[in-house]
Amino acid sequence: MDARLLNDLKRLLGSEGVLHKPEDLLLYEYDGSVEVARPDCVVFPTSTAEVVETVRLAMRHHVPLVGRGAGTGLSGGALAREGGIITSFARMNRIVEIDLENQRARVQPGVVNLDLSLAVRHAGLHFAPDPSSQKACTIGGNVSENSGGPHTLAYGVTTNHVLALEIVLPSGEIVHLGSAAIDPPGYDLTGVFVGSEGTFGLVTEITVRLIRLPEVVKTLLAVYDLVDDATQTVAEITARGITPAACEMMDGWTIRAVEEYVHAGFPLDAAAVLLIEVDGLSEVVEAEAEAVSEVCQMHHARSVRLARDDAERDLLWKGRKNAFGAAGRVSPSYYTQDGVIPRTKLPATLRQIAEISRKYNLAIGNVFHAGDGNLHPIILFDERNKQQFRDAVSAADEIIAFCIAAGGSITGEHGVGMEKDRLMPLLFSEADLDLMKRVRAVFNPTGLLNPGKIFPTTKGCGEIYVRPQPAQAVPSP
C-alpha cells in the first residue's frame, strides 16, 4: 500500500486507528463465511467526519474501501476482495438517542444488535431483527446485509425496521436517506440501500423502529421420527394461517451434534425437531399454542413439549443458535447454503437434499428457518481431500439449482457477497443485473466501494477458498 496514503490515514486517525502489519491484518482476512481476502490496512474512524476524510483519502488514491462491523457475515461481504482499506466501525458504537415515546432509536453502525435490545428492555421494547450472531453482529452490518433471524418470520427482516440512514458516499458527501417520521415522500432510497451489501455507501448512523415485547411467549419443542412429518407440519401450520414468531427445524444429524455440545435436552434418536414459538396477547398465544400442538400431533410428532420456564426456553434456543458451532466440532470444514423455497416445497426439498447427500457420500446437516422456507444445509467435508471439496461445491450447487427450480432464491438472509455472485445469473437476466449496476453507480460510480461483490466475476467455482472452522462456538444463522 502506498506509504503516503498510510501516513495520511495515520495523521487523520492516529496510529492506534490504523492497522497495517501483516500479523494485525490476519483477523480481517475472514468473516463467518468460507472466503478469505486480505486488506492492505484496517482503519477505525470514531466519527462521521473521520469516515468522510477516510473515504476522500481512499478515493484520491484510487484504493478500494470496504465497511466492516463485527465480521460475522456469511457471504464475504465485509472482506476486501480486491485489497485496499477496511473501515471498521468498532469505535462508532454509541446509541445516540432513544426515543421511547415514538419507539425509535438512533444508533451508530458499530452498536451490537443485542445491546440495543438490552438498552430498551426496561421500557418493554426491543429491536426485532435477531440474527443468531446477535451477541456480536452490529446494526451497521445488519443494514448492509438486510439480516434476518429466527423471529423475522413474524416480525420481518432488518429492512422492515429501518426508517432512516446517514450515509457517506464515495464522493465524501454525507446524505440523509429516509426520516424518523414515517413515509417520507420520494423514492424509497432507504429501502434500496438496506441490503446493498456495502456497495452503495458507508452507513454512519441508523434510525430504527423499536417493537413492543410480547405479553406472553410460549416455546414448543416437537420431536419426530421422520423428517417428512416435521416438514409436513410446517407446511400445515402455514396453510392454516398461523404465523408463529419463530418456526425452526433441526434434523437428526444436527440434533446429535448440538446435544453433544450444548446439552439442551434434544432427544438423540429423533429424526427431526421443530422449535416453534408463539407470542402476543395471552389469549392469542394460548389458542395458537394449542393449534400448533394439534398440527404437530396430527403429523405424528413423537412428543410435543412446552418449555416450562425462561431457563428451559433459553436452553432450547441456545441449542438452535449454536448449531453451526456444533458442526464445526465434528467436521474439519463445512459449507453452508442459504437457499429459500416456497414453504409447501419443504418436504420435497429435504428429500432432495438427502438424495444429494447420498449421491456425493457427504454428510449434510439441516438446521433452518422452516417457517419462511429459508434453508441452511450444512455440507461437511475435509478440505484436505480435493475431491471431497469439489463434491461439496457440486452438492451445494445442486441444492441451489433445486431451490431455484422450486421457485425460490439463492439467499434468504446471508447475502450474495463474494460467495454467491456466480449464482446471480441463475436468478437474474442480464437486463436485471445491468439495472442493478446502474443503481449501484448512482451511489458508487467508480465501483471502488466494496468491489467484487454481488455481481458475477470471472471466478470459477473451483476457486472458492476454504479454511478450517474454529472448534469453539460460533453462532449459527
Added chain:
Amino acid sequence: MSMTAATLSESLGAIVGPGQTLSNPDHLHGYRVSGKTPKAVIRPGSDQEVAEVVRFAATKRLTLLPAGARTKRAMNVPTTAFDVAIDMTRFDRVVAYDPDDLTLSVEAGVSLSRLEAVLAEHRQFLPLAVPFMSRATVGGTIASGVDSPLRQFYGTARDYVLGMEFVTGDGRVVKSGGRVVKNVSGYDLHKLMIGSFGSLGVITKVNFRTFPTAASIGAFIAFFESARDAAGMRHRIAQSPLRPLTLEVLSPQATELLFRDRARGVELGPRLIDTPSKAAWALLVSFAGSGRVLERYERDLRALAGRDASALLDENATSAVLARLREFSPIALESSPGAVILRLSVLPSAIAHALDDVTLVAAKRELPWAAMARGVGVIYVALLPAAEDGEARSRVGGVIDDLFAAFRSCEGSITVAWCVDESNEAISPRKTTRNDLEQMRKIKHAFDPASVFAPDPLGAWV
C-alpha cells in the same frame, strides 16, 4: 414532437394491433392528468409490447404515462408533457396463487376487488384497503404508493411486495426480488417502484405475500374534547400490549364527512351512536382475532378510554366503518369543488401538535377542513373550500404556506397528495432542506435515461 395524432396512432397500432389504440378526443380526455391530455392511448397485451412502445417513444421523443383504472388522476404528480397513455388493463391475469405458501403473483391491471374475491376463496387477503378500492388496479395502487388504514398492523406495500417485473425507460423488461417471503438476492429495486408514480418504469407484474383472514373483527370508537386527548389515547394504546389492525384519530369534521350526521347521532355502519357533542374528536380503532381476543380488546380499550364516551362495534358495523375510512380521500374530494388533500408525515408524538396547528391555521383563513391522522404518524388534511374560485385558491395556498411555516423545524414532511383543481397554483413546490434529491434524480436517470416517462414527481417531494 411533430407527429400528427393520426400517424402516431398508426405507428402505435403497428406495435399492438389497430384495435388496441384510442385517439377519439372523448376517450383521450378520460386519461387527462395534471391538466394534460394525451394524443393517443395504447393498450398493450404483453410486456414485450410495452417494451416496444417504450423504445418507440424514446426514438420519437414521446412521453408516456401508464394508466390502470384511472382512479387517481386527481393525485398531485407534476407532469411536464404527456403524449401517450399506456392503458394496462389488458394485463389482467392472476399469474400464480399458492394459498398454502401465502404468495401471489398478479399482472398490473388486475383490480383489487377481483383479487379480493380470488383470495377470499381461501380465506386470505391483501392489506391494501386503499381509496377507490372497488375499481383500483394493482399497478396503480403500487405505483401511487397510497396507504391503507391496515398499515397500523400490516405495514405498507414495501413490507409485503416480494418482487416485481417492470419495463424501464430504455425498453427493457426487468425483474427484482422474487416470489418467496424471505430473499436478499440482489438489490431491492422494486422498493423504488412503490410510490414512484410511473416515473421509473411501467409495472407489469407484482408478487405479494398474502395474509390469512382473521376469525372475526371488531372496532371501538371513543370521543374526546380535543385532538390532544384523542392522541393521548393513541399513545396509551401504543404503550399497551394491544396490536390493533387500524388506529385513526378523526377530526369532528372528518367523523361527520365519513359517517354523516343523522339527527344527533353518527351513523357507524348499521348503528347510530350518540356523540357527546358535535365538536368531538374521535379515536377509531379496529382489531381482529377469536371471540376471546376481541373481548380482551374491548375490555382493555374501555379501560384505556376511561370516562370518555365510547362505543363498541360489531363485525358488520366494523366492516362498514373500515370501508368508509379507506375512502377518506375520495369522499373528501367529492365534498368540495376545490378540494386539496395534504399529507403530513410526523412523529407519532407530534400528531396532537400537528392537528392543533391545522386547526389554528384553517380557522385563521376560514377554510372548512377535515383531518384523519393514522396512528403511525401520517395525517391527511382535506382542505374543503365551498367554491372553486380564485379566492378559495388563495385561501388554500395561505393555509399551505402557514403549515409549511409552522412545520419548518419539525421532523417530517408535508406534500399535496390530491387536488381536484388541476390548475391550482397553491400546490406549487416549496423549499426543502432534504439532501437526497440529487440521488433521486440520478435514480430516475438510471431507470429512464431518455426521460420517456412523463411524471416528474420530484417536484412534489420537496
